[in-house]
Amino acid sequence: MSDWKQECVNGTATFGVTCPFCGYGIYPRILAETIESNYKRHYLVQCSSKGDDCRKHFFVTRERDYSLSTHTKIAFKTTVFPMELLNGYRIKDEIPSDIRQDYAEANNCKKIEAYRACVSMCRRTLQNALIDKGADKKKRLIDQIDAVIKDEQLRGIAHSTRIIGNWGAHEQDDELKDVDWEKASATLDFTWSILDYIYVQPLKLKKIRDSISGKEEDDSE
Ligand SMILES: [Zn+2]
Numbered sequence: 001m002s003d004w005k006q007e008c009v010n011g012t013a014t015f016g017v018t019c020p021f022c023g024y025g026i027y028p029r030i031l032a033e034t035i036e037s038n039y040k041r042h043y044l045v046q047c048s049s050k051g052d053d054c055r056k057h058f059f060v061t062r063e064r065d066y067s068l069s070t071h072t073k074i075a076f077k078t079t080v081f082p083m084e085l086l087n088g089y090r091i092k093d094e095i096p097s098d099i100r101q102d103y104a105e106a107n108n109c110k111k112i113e114a115y116r117a118c119v120s121m122c123r124r125t126l127q128n129a130l131i132d133k134g135a136d137k138k139k140r141l142i143d144q145i146d147a148v149i150k151d152e153q154l155r156g157i158a159h160s161t162r163i164i165g166n167w168g169a170h171e172q173d174d175e176l177k178d179v180d181w182e183k184a185s186a187t188l189d190f191t192w193s194i195l196d197y198i199y200v201q202p203l204k205l206k207k208i209r210d211s212i213s214g215k216e217e218d219d220s221e
Pocket residue numbers: 019020021022023024047048049054055056
């Protein structure tokens with residue numbers, strides 16, 4: 001038999017998962033287990049989150065991952081069904097709620113392989129963030145980007161997001177076919193860089209500045 005350890009102690013799993021319903025990281029209660037092979041097991045589990053008393057049932061598959069295993073440690077790939085979707089409330093709250101929801105939706109579109117919808121949502125996220133930061137609502141996205149984003153490299157990233165997002169939004173001959181996993185992933189990363197630059201970094205910087213401003217005199221040498 002395999003060297004796979006028992007993964008259940010007193011009814012509770014020894015591995016952690018994120019509940020697809022309430023979003024809490026938990027050690028689920030194991031209700032049933034089937035062993036497919038020495039390398040793969042399936043569990044029917046119940047959420048054990050005390051946060052909002054979720055108690056929902058879902059499935060977990062655990063598979064040995066040889067690319068990550070070493071001779072001292074067995075690594076696993078853990079998959080949860082139904083798939084966990086990203087909730088906007090779990091994204092940094094420095095970002096306005098509407099924009100977080102748009103970004104979460106873009107993420108979820110990628111997870112279900114809706115790549116065109118993903119890049120369209122990225123474009124929308126970008127545009128709403130720019131309007132929130134003072135861009136003229138009536139102008140085109142191309143001009144809104146130039147008006148708000150001063151950093152040259154980031155402006156290039158924003159324009160790429162705009163261009164790929166357009167492929168998703170408008171029917172344009174065969175270019176639609178070009179939005180694949182790779183482009184959707186890159187566009188999501190680009191969108192996050194822009195949200196990070198617009199919302200997250202300025203607050204982080206302010207916090208650090210506030211915390212060192214009182215000590216400046218001591219450190220002047
Ligand atoms: Zn739950």
